[in-house]
Amino acid sequence: MSTVRSRPVIGAGVNRVDGPRKVTGAAPYPMDFHVPGQAYAALVQSTIAAGRVIRVDTAAAEASPGVVTVLTHANAPRLERAPVNRLGASPPPPLQDDRILHHGQHIAVVVAETPEQATAAARLVSAEYERTEPLLDLMDPRAPQVDDPWGMDHSRGDAVAALTTAEVTVEETYTTADNTNNPLGPFATLASWDGDHLTVHDTTQWPFVVRSTLATVFGVPESSVRVLAPYVGGGFGAGLRVWPHVILTVAAARVLRRPVKLVLTRPQMFTSVGHRPKSVQRIAVGATRAGDLVGIDHRSISPVAMEDEDYEPIASGTAFAYHCENVLTQDRQAHLNIPNPTSMRAPAEAQGNFALESALDELSYKLGMDPLELRLRNYAEEHPVHSLPWSSKALRECYEVGAERFGWSARTPAPRSMRDGHWLIGLGMAGVSYPWYAADCQAEATVHRDGSALVRSAAADIGTGTYTVMTQLSAECLGLPLERVRFDLGDSDMPAAPQAGGSGLTAALGNAVFDACGRLVKRFAALAARDSESPLYGVAPESVEVTRGRIHPIGQPDRGETYADILGRHDLMELTANGYSKPRSQDELGMALSGAFGAKFVEVRVDADLGLIRVARVLSVIDGGRILNVKTARSQIVGGTVGGIGMALFEDTVTDAPSGRIANGTFGDYLIPVHADVPDLEVVFVGDPDRGSPIGTKGVGEIGLVGVAAAVANAVHHATGKRIRSLPLTLDALL
Structure with missing residues (x-):
């Protein structure tokens, strides 16, 4: 990583640089x-x-x-x-x-x-x-089973014994549907x-x-x-x-x-092209009467195709979600005659969080304790598995800011105690996290004779805003106006990049871009330092920064020159540098690398006679580390929240038995939220830059969806007094 200083990365909510091409139809998609x-x-x-x-x-x-x-x-x-x-x-x-x-x-x-x-x-x-x-039933004993192929099952303490002696327990089964x-x-x-x-x-x-x-x-x-x-x-x-x-x-x-x-x-x-696999989850949670968790036993089974190895460790997130000395998580898969599953936004955590956060909500009612207080009481100040400080964690702030903005204190605790005419009102919440993920990445930065820059990497932008945030980051690191920088991606001939998924691309690619641009500035500075005609003659490359396209000694903006000046004097058309990012291990850092955290607060209205469920408002408070673009980051949380509403209330890929045919494989039959189902969604970002990343970012693509289904289900219980443990929540379950 270069030591060249540049202006700090700014999270300004600039418009998408690829927006004009998309809205005018000029952006070429694969089918074009x-x-x-x-x-x-x-x-x-x-x-x-x-x-x-x-x-x-x-x-x-x-x-x-x-x-x-x-x-x-x-x-x-x-x-x-x-x-x-x-x-x-x-x-x-x-x-x-x-x-x-x-x-x-x-x-x-x-x-x-x-x-x-x-x-x-x-x-x-x-x-x-x-x-x-065909084998189509997840619980069919004839279905060949796979035990934890990635070695992600977890056990600490003795969860079974702790639950046996716990003063208050909840033990239930929760199910989630196939989603496409x-x-x-x-x-x-x-x-x-x-x-x-x-x-x-x-x-x-x-x-x-x-x-x-x-x-x-x-x-x-x-x-x-x-x-x-x-x-x-x-x-x-x-x-x-x-x-x-x-x-x-x-x-x-x-x-x-x-x-x-x-x-x-x-x-x-x-x-x-895959689908989110259904799950059957058995979870037991035990606590003292004061609300201290003493044991969690979370086990799941989900389907996988007959000759496939796709794996969703659905229960694994429970291992690090809360402070608890006795935790067991176990994931199993059953091979069925179904199309190949795949990751779907917030894979594993979307299903696992629903079970965990629903069970904690049930536990709070048994304890007579506010659901938020229960989560705060069992807050994990350090990583429960690795016993290391987090590289960053502002989940407590997410809870506190969310409760204040949402008006959580106005919630009356008893189910069916809040009403507006024939509408039963319910307030629910969930704590959320998403595991840290990053991979090796490369990028290339070039500044041309005219002072413009091109930065490239073989990443993909699936609509998340990668074009935009990487253009911003490149411009900041090179000290150039946004309009003088172009970022190219989506070509395997470019420097290698990991997948756009797992909420890991922004950090991996951003760190590689940061490194490439830093190295490029250093190359320019080294040329100038050896040139007696340059105002930077003799200035160490480590002692420069860039402001408005001019390289100058740190703190001396009047003594310097432009990229074009240096290229012109050396008769060069361009100068290029390659950058790399390789995630450091927690042993190197002495910290537990953390993904995003958040808190979701939901208000629902349920028709007392008809059982119609309407989501009235959703507040997402997110710790995503340094936000590179507040507009595109908010868009990610909003999109994830809509997906969470779909998971909670609508989406269910139905397989006909015994034929194995997908029975609702069109948008006319597969229900997804429409505008009328989605209220105004509020998003708030909190927290500091993550110490585990040179640019301080944590991905937010997945965290927007995690916890929405649990918060909706918890709100429905608060409104109606009925606990629904199977997604999607449907009218027949309420009537």
């Missing part, structure tokens, strides 16, 4: 790209959930106008399985045998001259199957081969993992693969894996030796 001679692909999917394909009849499709090929397991190329990455293994490559593992599995791909011809021909493909009974990511933009892939060189436009949150996956699957060097994703129409985690349709598109392009493009339909989005 076209290349000469491209053909179009359409998928054929299984109509059974388990068994084998006996025969696929492609004759009618092959004779259909415009069709150039139909690939099935009988004629598709043999492919390697992708290597394991830091998020686990990729799904198995498609069309490698005749087995059917879930309803909607791709059994053929039709390629034609137009998308309409491909779609029409795909309908003409028929298949005969040998059916077997459903970004606005359907996923699309365009693949072009030039010999052994492959160029792919893809809907992805991680260009580098698409590159490495396709290189392995198709047996070419990574340097021969280029993945482009300059704009992505949302992802919510669905873009973190390389899905079978991507591999099929690339395979078809290789077979035909011409570009092929495939765009998923909305129903195919429900079976082809």
Whole structure:
């Protein structure tokens, strides 16, 4: 990391730099790209959930106008399985045998001259199957189970014994439903081969993992693969894996030796790009009569596809959420005949927090204690697992500021005690956290002869504002006006970057950008220090800073010169530096690295006669470390909150038994919040820069969703006196 000083990073709420391109339709999304001679692909999917394909009849499709090929397991190329990455293994490559593992599995791909011809021909493909009974029930004892594949189960003290002797206990089962990511933009892939060189436009949150996956699957060097994703129409985690349709598109392009493009339909989005897996969670919480937690036992089971290794450690967050000496967390998975799950915004924590924060709310009623007081009483001043101070934690401030702004003190404690006409009013809250995550990252910074700058990294912006905050950060570090800096991303030929997910990209990429810009300033300063014609002659590079595009000794803005001056005198067109970020371990830092924290406060209104639930207001108070752009950060919390309302009240991906078919795989049937379901959402940021990051940031992409479902459910109980332990909360459960 360079020691060059620059002006501090400022969190000004500037407008998105990519906004004009998006609102004018000039931003190219993966489905917008076209290349000469491209053909179009359409998928054929299984109509059974388990068994084998006996025969696929492609004759009618092959004779259909415009069709150039139909690939099935009988004629598709043999492919390697992708290597394991830091998020686990990729799904198995498609069309490698005749087995059917879930309803909607791709059994053929039709390629034609137009998308309409491909779609029409795909309908003409028929298949005969040998059916077997699918495993669809999470609690079916026949379902093969997996025990903690990532080693994240936790045990300290003796939770079972502590709960046996606890003065007050709550022991209940909580369930959450399958949810489907459903970004606005359907996923699309365009693949072009030039010999052994492959160029792919893809809907992805991680260009580098698409590159490495396709290189392995198709047996070419990574340097021969280029993945482009300059704009992505949302992802919510669905873009973190390389899905079978991507591999099929690339395979078809290789077979035909011409570009092929495939765009998923909305129903195919429900079976082809993952979903948040349901959960069944058994949690027991014990406390003294004074409200001190003495034991927590949190165990979950969730589904995974038959030959998949995606893992959601749903109970794991409970291990560090509160001060408690006896804690057991355990996560299990059951292999079912379902489409592959994947991360969905706030993976694992979204489900696990619902159970934990609901159970604590139940415990507060048993104790006769304010729910907020119970959480404050058991506040973890240091990391409960590692016994280290946090790199930052302002959760107490989140509680205090939230209670004051929300008017929590006006809440009467008894259920059904607050009313407005026929509306029962309920107030609920939840404490939230999200685990720290970061990964290695690289960036490159260049200043040109005209004094403008270009900074690049192979990250993805899925609508979170990465273009904007990295342009801001680059401008601040280089001391240039925002309009003189361009940040480029979404190209695997750029310096390597991790995924846009896990609330880890902003810190990883921001630290790499900070380092690259610092090194670049240092290079300019070193040139000037050796130049007798420069006003910086003899000034150590460590002793300069940049103000308004001028490099000068610290505290001496009148003695200096511009980047253009230095480049011109040395007859250089540009100067470049590369930057790196590598997360330091907590042992190096002597601190427990912390993710974001927050408190959610919710008011609901429930129709006393009809059971209609209306969310009246939501306050999110968030400790996200240093906020680089308050406008885009607030937008992240607002978007996450809307997703949390959906999880609480609407979203449920329904699998029909015994067929295994997704029964509500359209926006006409899969319920999501609309404007009328979302009140004005208040967001407040508190806390200091995080000491574990050079730029002090903590990601806020996930924390906006965590805790909303629990706070809504707790508010519904306060309003009605009925405790609903299964998501989504529905009318029939209240009536």
